[in-house]
Amino acid sequence: MCYNLALPRFPRPERLLRAMSQLVGNALIGQSGGPTCVINQSLVGVIETCVGNAAVRNVYGAVHGIQGILQGKLIDVGRESRETLEAVAKTPCAALRSVRKKPTREECERVLQAFKQYDVRYFFYIGGNDSAETAHILNEVAMAENYDVRLFHVPKTIDNDLRVTDHCPGYGSAAKFVASAFMGDNQDNRSLPGIKIDVVMGRHAGWLTAASALARECEDDGPHLIYVPERVFDMERFLGDVDAMYAKHGRCLVAVSEGIHGPGGALIVQSKEVDSHGNVQLSGSGALGDFLAAEVKAKLGKDLRVRADTFGYLQRSFAGYASEVDAVEAREVGRTAARVALSGDRPHGSVTIRATRDGGYRASFEVTDLKNVAKETRDMEDALLKGDNDVAPAFLDYVRPLVGEMPHAARLSDFPVR
Amino acid sequence: MCYNLALPRFPRPERLLRAMSQLVGNALIGQSGGPTCVINQSLVGVIETCVGNAAVRNVYGAVHGIQGILQGKLIDVGRESRETLEAVAKTPCAALRSVRKKPTREECERVLQAFKQYDVRYFFYIGGNDSAETAHILNEVAMAENYDVRLFHVPKTIDNDLRVTDHCPGYGSAAKFVASAFMGDNQDNRSLPGIKIDVVMGRHAGWLTAASALARECEDDGPHLIYVPERVFDMERFLGDVDAMYAKHGRCLVAVSEGIHGPGGALIVQSKEVDSHGNVQLSGSGALGDFLAAEVKAKLGKDLRVRADTFGYLQRSFAGYASEVDAVEAREVGRTAARVALSGDRPHGSVTIRATRDGGYRASFEVTDLKNVAKETRDMEDALLKGDNDVAPAFLDYVRPLVGEMPHAARLSDFPVR
Numbered sequence: 001m002c003y004n005l006a007l008p009r010f011p012r013p014e015r016l017l018r019a020m021s022q023l024v025g026n027a028l029i030g031q032s033g034g035p036t037c038v039i040n041q042s043l044v045g046v047i048e049t050c051v052g053n054a055a056v057r058n059v060y061g062a063v064h065g066i067q068g069i070l071q072g073k074l075i076d077v078g079r080e081s082r083e084t085l086e087a088v089a090k091t092p093c094a095a096l097r098s099v100r101k102k103p104t105r106e107e108c109e110r111v112l113q114a115f116k117q118y119d120v121r122y123f124f125y126i127g128g129n130d131s132a133e134t135a136h137i138l139n140e141v142a143m144a145e146n147y148d149v150r151l152f153h154v155p156k157t158i159d160n161d162l163r164v165t166d167h168c169p170g171y172g173s174a175a176k177f178v179a180s181a182f183m184g185d186n187q188d189n190r191s192l193p194g195i196k197i198d199v200v201m202g203r204h205a206g207w208l209t210a211a212s213a214l215a216r217e218c219e220d221d222g223p224h225l226i227y228v229p230e231r232v233f234d235m236e237r238f239l240g241d242v243d244a245m246y247a248k249h250g251r252c253l254v255a256v257s258e259g260i261h262g263p264g265g266a267l268i269v270q271s272k273e274v275d276s277h278g279n280v281q282l283s284g285s286g287a288l289g290d291f292l293a294a295e296v297k298a299k300l301g302k303d304l305r306v307r308a309d310t311f312g313y314l315q316r317s318f319a320g321y322a323s324e325v326d327a328v329e330a331r332e333v334g335r336t337a338a339r340v341a342l343s344g345d346r347p348h349g350s351v352t353i354r355a356t357r358d359g360g361y362r363a364s365f366e367v368t369d370l371k372n373v374a375k376e377t378r379d380m381e382d383a384l385l386k387g388d389n390d391v392a393p394a395f396l397d398y399v400r401p402l403v404g405e406m407p408h409a410a411r412l413s414d415f416p417v418r
Numbered sequence: 419m420c421y422n423l424a425l426p427r428f429p430r431p432e433r434l435l436r437a438m439s440q441l442v443g444n445a446l447i448g449q450s451g452g453p454t455c456v457i458n459q460s461l462v463g464v465i466e467t468c469v470g471n472a473a474v475r476n477v478y479g480a481v482h483g484i485q486g487i488l489q490g491k492l493i494d495v496g497r498e499s500r501e502t503l504e505a506v507a508k509t510p511c512a513a514l515r516s517v518r519k520k521p522t523r524e525e526c527e528r529v530l531q532a533f534k535q536y537d538v539r540y541f542f543y544i545g546g547n548d549s550a551e552t553a554h555i556l557n558e559v560a561m562a563e564n565y566d567v568r569l570f571h572v573p574k575t576i577d578n579d580l581r582v583t584d585h586c587p588g589y590g591s592a593a594k595f596v597a598s599a600f601m602g603d604n605q606d607n608r609s610l611p612g613i614k615i616d617v618v619m620g621r622h623a624g625w626l627t628a629a630s631a632l633a634r635e636c637e638d639d640g641p642h643l644i645y646v647p648e649r650v651f652d653m654e655r656f657l658g659d660v661d662a663m664y665a666k667h668g669r670c671l672v673a674v675s676e677g678i679h680g681p682g683g684a685l686i687v688q689s690k691e692v693d694s695h696g697n698v699q700l701s702g703s704g705a706l707g708d709f710l711a712a713e714v715k716a717k718l719g720k721d722l723r724v725r726a727d728t729f730g731y732l733q734r735s736f737a738g739y740a741s742e743v744d745a746v747e748a749r750e751v752g753r754t755a756a757r758v759a760l761s762g763d764r765p766h767g768s769v770t771i772r773a774t775r776d777g778g779y780r781a782s783f784e785v786t787d788l789k790n791v792a793k794e795t796r797d798m799e800d801a802l803l804k805g806d807n808d809v810a811p812a813f814l815d816y817v818r819p820l821v822g823e824m825p826h827a828a829r830l831s832d833f834p835v836r
Contacts (some may be wrong), residue, residue, distance in 0.1 A: 013527070030699075031609075032608070035605070035606050035609045035610070048507075058835070060836075061830065063832075069772060074835045075830065075831060075832045075834065075835065076832055076833040076834065076835050076836065077833070079831070079833045080831055080833070082828060084800070084828060084830070084831060087826060087828030088828045088829070088830060090825075090826075091605060091826075091829075092602045092605050092606070092826045092827075093602065093605035093606045093608065093609040093829045094605075094609040095607050095828075095829065096830065097608060097610075097611075097829050098609040098610050100610065107752050120534035126714060133671055143466070148473070160466070170457055180736060180737045180738050180739070181732050181736055181737075183737040183738075184455070184510045184511065184731075184732065184735035184736045184737040185511050185731055185732070185735055186452070186508070186538070187509060187512075188511045188731050188734065188735040190511065190515060190518040191449075191453045191511040191512040192453070192515075192516050192517070192518065193515075196731075204761040215737075243741060243774070283705065284642070284706065285708055285711070285725070286703065286704010286707060286726070286727075286728050287704065287707055287724065289526040289704060290703055290704055290705060290708075291701075293703070307703070307730075307731070308703060308704070309704075309728065309730030309731055310704050310727070310728065310730070310733065311732070312725075312728070313437070313601065313602075313603055313606050313725070314599050314603070314726030314729070316725065316731070317602035317603055317604065317606040317631075318598060318599055318657060319598045319599075319602040319605070319663070319824075319827060320598050320601075320739075320825030321598070321738075321739060321746045330830060348738070350439050391591070406511075406737075407508075407737040407738030408505060408508075409509045409510075410502060410505030410509045411505045411511075411513065412479065412493065412495060412502070412506060412513050412514070413497070413498055413502060413510075414481075414493045415493055415494040415495070415497045416493065416494065417476070417478055417492045417493065417494050418474075418494065
């Protein structure tokens with residue numbers, strides 16, 4: 001079934017009236033960077049808000065983001081049925097397909113030519129801080145050429161490291177996955193004791209690794225140690241920590257961020273592969289986990305049972321296990337971007353989430369300037385961390401509502417035999 | 419809340435009558451080997467069937483399986499509340515805690531002494547084929563010493579490689595996890611194309627790796643290649659397969675079993691760590707995936723985007739994502755073991771599942787001799803495989819009902835811009 005939700009040929013009078021004061025043209029949407037489980041909620045949020053608005057003639061999608069615009073690979077997403085859109089919204093990863101590309105100035109000028117060619121007056125780029133930067137540069141180019149276009153960044157990142165916003169769409173679902181993985185692995189480690197190291201995504205910031213703490217229910221539950229990039233990683237201290245926890249619990253479950261680094265900022269295990277934003281490849285390899293496991297074995301005892309798992313892409317793409325709050329918010333972030341762009345209140349911006357947690361969790365959606373979100377990332381604040389190897393209770397208050405309902409791990413009472 | 423479900427001090431007359439013809443004493447349960455997400459369903463199935471039976475005075479649990487019996491670490495699980503038992507049943511991994519230990523003949527004799535000491539007349543060992551073998555040896559020792567005890571093996575293994583049974587409790591949940599992971603990773607690979615290798619558990623048999631095929635919905639969905647230990651792995655052929663799929667789809671998602679091996683049976687990447695059953699450590703390391711990714715890069719082009727993930731322990735322990743069918747069957751397998759043991763119909767055995775798929779999936783539960791399940795494992799039959807790198811449609815018919823409802827991955831229609 002496929003019915004057309006696009007603008008009827010003869011718009012109703014009130015829409016026409018509103019459109020007269022609006023910038024009229026086509027809307028274009030792109031997705032960029034690493035996927036999330038709810039990134040298509042934002043896509044559908046933008047599409048459903050644009051479709052039927054008098055100012056929008058067609059709603060296009062760029063296949064593989066900025067790369068697709070440069071190659072003229074556009075599709076007409078305004079013609080998708082409501083049924084398809086709802087199914088796509090629930091599907092992980094970029095339905096428009098994604099790209100890791102930082103356009104050069106010359107490429108940005110070519111993008112602007114494409115905007116003119118396709119009469120694009122509304123551009124929405126769903127991505128992380130690199131995508132915000134791309135939108136920011138495009139805005140400068142558009143202004144320089146006096147081309148009127150609304151440029152909006154729609155945030156997403158499982159890394160949760162965008163500035164201004166309370167948290168990022170995509171993070172809650174990834175955090176739920178990581179916490180559930182640790183909850184299970186803690187039981188696994190309790191079943192067959194040993195030292196287990198789990199490597200979690202997070203290039204610059206430890207938000208996702210920190211979410212592992214949600215797995216704890218009993219006092220001796222793991223993760224027993226949590227290492228994030230906000231703290232300098234010291235191998236000797238790490239080995240001492242593991243040794244102490246193993247002595248205490250007879251086992252040790254460790255959460256390690258892929259982005260941990262030494263005092264000079266040098267990564268513990270470094271790949272040579274770098275993308276056009278200068279980001280070093282960290283994921284898609286078990287190297288860091290295997291290296292740490294080998295160190296533990298070499299220094300603490302070769303007869304120890306030491307294992308390492310690297311959660312990898314499952315954290316950002318696992319099907320069927322999104323956080324419900326995250327899904328709802330990602331949708332609303334897309335809608336907000338489109339609503340504000342179409343209102344004409346501001347020519348460009350990035351959507352942010354404001355959240356209050358006192359007296360129950362509530363979120364509201366606002367827009368900030370692109371430059372506030374572009375380039376720079378946001379680390380975990382000191383108040384959210386405890387020492388060098390744990391999170392503070394304040395972090396749990398922060399993250400719990402974003403993840404929503406978690407499974408519960410129960411134990412036997414271990415009643416003694418009479 | 420904690421109320422006692424154990425046998426009342428003065429059993430009702432009809433129970434007493436039945437008990438007179440029954441072997442009366444205590445029941446003991448142990449869990450062994452790698453955990454599954456539903457192994458505690460079987461535990462609770464045994465407990466709830468034993469508790470309240472006139473022949474059973476107490477229901478004990480051995481902490482860390484056979485090791486716990488040798489060390490006298492028993493707990494009274496018959497005193498657990500119904501509420502605790504139901505919560506434990508839903509918790510992944512061995513609530514009694516597990517062990518990887520093949521007892522020697524001398525240790526088996528010590529186990530028998532413990533049986534006598536604690537008046538154990540019913541012993542249930544929840545585990546894989548190694549656990550069936552342990553029960554089998556214990557049975558021989560008991561017979562030699564003329565000690566009357568019912569010894570039952572309660573099957574579990576995500577590897578699905580036990581003989582006689584249609585499938586093994588624990589497999590359906592692990593298969594659901596693997597299939598959902600591939601469904602997400604296929605979208606990830608479609609978002610950001612490249613060559614992606616995912617390593618799946620399965621020491622001897624490819625059942626779990628094969629479940630990745632459930633992720634496919636569209637003709638070009640991955641996994642595009644599936645390698646299982648039932649087929650000899652040839653590096654040149656593998657590289658040729660990947661090259662061809664990459665040329666065809668512009669991307670390639672590969673499912674590889676951790677147990678793949680060369681013509682002589684030698685593993686592709688081998689750890690030196692071996693347990694007391696002679697099993698080599700395969701999981702808890704990203705070495706195989708990283709090695710294959712490096713080979714692809716070296717031979718097919720260093721500029722290719724090649725990544726590898728090793729799913730690791732998450733496959734057997736992830737919290738909150740079990741297959742419902744699997745959970746129900748694991749419970750019933752535990753109940754069946756206890757019911758048959760208490761009936762006195764046979765002195766020992768291993769529970770098997772008989773399944774029919776024609777006209778809707780139905781399962782029934784039976785018992786076979788321990789020796790039929792001990793030691794040997796079951797590979798995937800030829801009819802379930804297609805060539806060297808795929809599964810046959812018959813496998814999908816086999817596995818689908820065990821996994822139950824899967825998420826659905828939807829695509830945009832890619833309508834052209836007019």
